[in-house]
Structure formats: C-alpha cells, structure tokens
Amino acid sequence: MPQPIPNLHHLELFYHVARAGGITAAVRTMPYGIQQPAISGQVAQLEAELGVRLFQRRPFTLTPAGRELYDFLAPFFGALPQMAERIAGKASKHLRMAAPATVIRDHLPQVLADIRKEQPELELSLIDAGQNRIFELLEQEEVDFAVAELEGRAPSGMKTEVLLSLPLVLLLPPGLAMPKAGLKALAEEAALVRTAEDTAIARLFAKGLNSKGIRWPARIEVNSIDLVHAYVAEGFGVGVSVPAPGVKFPKGVKAVELKGFPDLAIAGVWRGKLGPLASEVMAGLRKRAKG
Template identity: 45%
Template structure:
C-alpha cells in the first residue's frame, strides 16, 4: 500500500468525505487528485472502502481507518518533538507595511501569553505568501483575501480597506474622476500584478465606468509603488492602510464607488497554540482599528 494513499484516506475518513478532507488537509491538493488516488488504494486492496453519497465507511474502510489512525493522529506531535517543539515558534508572512507598522505591537501582546518563542518574519505580497503557505514554510499570512481561495487554504477576514490612487504632488490632478472623462489616460498605471486582487478590483471599478486603463508598471510592494510615483513614472494604485498618510511629495486620491479589498489572515491545516493566539491578537487589532475609523482616508 502507498503511504500517501493511506494519508489521503485518513483525512477522508476523519472528515467524512473527500470534499471536507480537501478543505482540512495541511497542504494543497485538488479534489480530483484525491478521488483518483483513493480509487487506486481501493484497487490495490481489491475492495471498496466507503460509500461516496452519503458518506459512510464500509467494514473494510473502518478496519483500515482504525489501524492507521493512531499513526496519523500523532505524527504532528512527533514532528514537533523532533524539531525541538514547533509549538514554540511562529512564522508569519505579511507586506512590509504590516511588518513595520502593526506587528511589533501585536507580537508584544502575543509574548504576554508565550514569553519565549522563535519568530520568523517574511516580507511577502499575496502570491508569495500563498506559495509559502502551500509549502508549509509559514504558519500564517496577513494578506489580501480572495473569494476564491487556493485548495486547502483557510482564512479569516479582518479589515475592508479602500483603494486609492497616488499622484506626484506637482501634478494638477486633485480628483480621480478627472481621469475618467478623458478619451485616453496617458499616464502610466503603476500597480501590483494584474492577477492581484487589488488590481482586479480596480479593473472592475473601471469597467463600471466604461474606462480602460491597464498597468504599465507592475511591482510587488506598496513601497515600490510609492517610490516610482515619487520619481514621476506614473500614477500608483494601492490600498489605504489604517492611518494612511501619503509620503512627502505624493498626493492620495480617493476612489469612491470602487470595490474595497479585504485584508485577512490565511493559513493551512490546524494552527498551533501560539499561531492561534497571534490570530486572536490580529482580530483584536482589526476591531480596534474599525472602531477608531482610521481605515478611511
């Protein structure tokens, strides 16, 4: 028997079906792949292990599940013991502004509950944060949350933030709608990648206005957007983070009636106690920011 097939069957039996198993696996895998590998396991055993609809373990499946369950139930704890206790480490990915402006205070509150732990911080935009989650190099990411998530990724919404445009202060533009009436917008749009939710939401807003304006410069961080706007390369698209103040030499333009982006926490599998505490502190910080109404410019 293939050990990976047994692992997949363990999750299917534990969570009561293939679909819920895919949602709860600690790594990304598509439903058809699970179905195919379970079928190969049944073929190798020469028997059916469970009924699909409605889900129900058959006697051979129950026997196999009871045999493999102790091993897979304890495998995480054994891994933690071998690594020296991953329960005492926290690995987080977030954009630079979150790492710099918000996490120090949040982590200080976490340390009240866990005085000693190893901390690893990754500066990462959404795509890189998702990759780090999928390969289990981080415990949790603070990032833009999409309606359609990658397989196996769980999330918790924290803050809804408005989109804004950034222009060099020497430009005459004072309102975004001054752009929409033009036959063609000549300025270069500086933004995250076209596949990023921030860019996708902006394009949705433009479609509603009947305006075409696509990124001419794509970058991976808000800091780079600000830098290139300040150097006169074009107009930047970004998110108004809590307490946002435009850097010196840059003016922020509101985008009323444009979709807002959801910032949240994302993770895979079961959170450790310290990661759960970190998530709790993130939620408390988000509630505080919403109450203070500093999320709008």
C-alpha cells in the first residue's frame, strides 16, 4: 500500500518546532496561538504516521530523517509570509465593483479619481447591474463590493450600509397637470413610462399602487431612468423616477413626490470583511451623499 500523505498542519508544526529549536520555543514564535500540548500531540502523530523519530526532545536535536524533512519543508513554509504579502498587495490594487449605470456615470468617477491620486496603480473592474444581478455577482464572488438600489433587505450573509433614501416621484410631461381627483384619475387617463418590472424602482412603485388599490400597467418599459425622462419630455406618458443627486429632470417636466409610497434606498453592499479599497470607495460615497 502507498504511504499515506502526512497532514499538512502537522508538517507545518514540525517546521516551526525544527526552526525554533524545540516545542517550547516554537510556542513563543508561532504566527498564531497554539498550546504546547497540542503541538506535542500533533507532531507525535506525524512521527507515528511516518514511522520515524524526527527529533530528540532533550537536548533538542533533529534526527537524520527530521533534518531531511525540514530541508524539504523550509523553502515552502519559509516563503509563505512573503508570498502572502505579494498576493495581498496585488489584490489590494484591484477593485471589482458593480453598480447601476447612474451611479457608475454620475458618482463613481470622482470618487475613484480621488483614490487613484493616492494609489496610481489602482486596477478597476466595473459592471453595470441592477439589484438582483448585483446579489448574484456578490454571491458568486465575482465582485468585491457593490452599490445597489435596494428594495427590501439584502440576502442573508450580505452586509449593507444605506447611503441615501430617495422618494419616488411622478414625472408629468409638459402641459399635463395632476388631476384634482388625484393619482387614480391620472392612472386612468395617462400612459405610464417606467423601468423594467424587475427593477427596484418599478417594484416599489407597484407596492405603492397596490396599497392604494390602483392598477396602472406600463405602456413603455425602458432600461434606465434616463430613458424614462427622455420619453416623458417628448410627451409619451407619465414617468416614475427618483430625485437622485446629480440627476436633472428635462425642461418643462414637473416632478410630483409620491406620498405614501416606499422610498428607494441606495446602499453599499458586500460580503465578509470590507477590503481597503472598497472602504475608501465607501468613504468617498458617504461624503458625496452628505453633500
């Protein structure tokens, strides 16, 4: 039968014992906490698996087999700290992000430009995505950090920080006023222009309509609020949007806040611990949100 492969952790402990010159010395120099009995027991298991003594305990001396094993392990375990620093350094210069197009266009460029002034080697990957796609990308670890339009709570295991809370607004085209009879009358006479039904804005708008017992199917569906604004400005119907920072509604278009409708939350979203670059992006976005 072939010799079983030794436990990698046991090999690591033996490396530290041999390098430090004994088990007691290894406890003091280990890069993580572990008690002396645990080291003794696991190194003894390694010797039992290999069928040889690796060192004499008192005074500490490596046996020929122990010396051979140490010489084999030292280049690998000895180089691990430097390799970890190289990998971490490379990773810290590359940020993978996802966000809606409006955030990527209107808010991220200045935030990222400020970071690049301090870190000229910044590498960036950006994906234009809506809420559901963002959750998928984070779950699959294809992005490190995202800014999302949130409708409800993020999936379990994801952390969020709300940056802005924006009310929904109706955009009335030039020449159209809100009927005295209110929203229900408007829904009966005007075409609706909105983003796709799977977007956060559309779902929040539908919730608000349902709470008021109003049915208003979309006549025109588009993939961005910019297109909603464009079609409303040309008189194709009434649009649903939000007064996002940096967004200007077209000339002649009137925005009416939808009272009693849920707000749209704009939030940073991530899994695990927020990395250094993502933390800097969050700090920049917080500053822009407060402004």
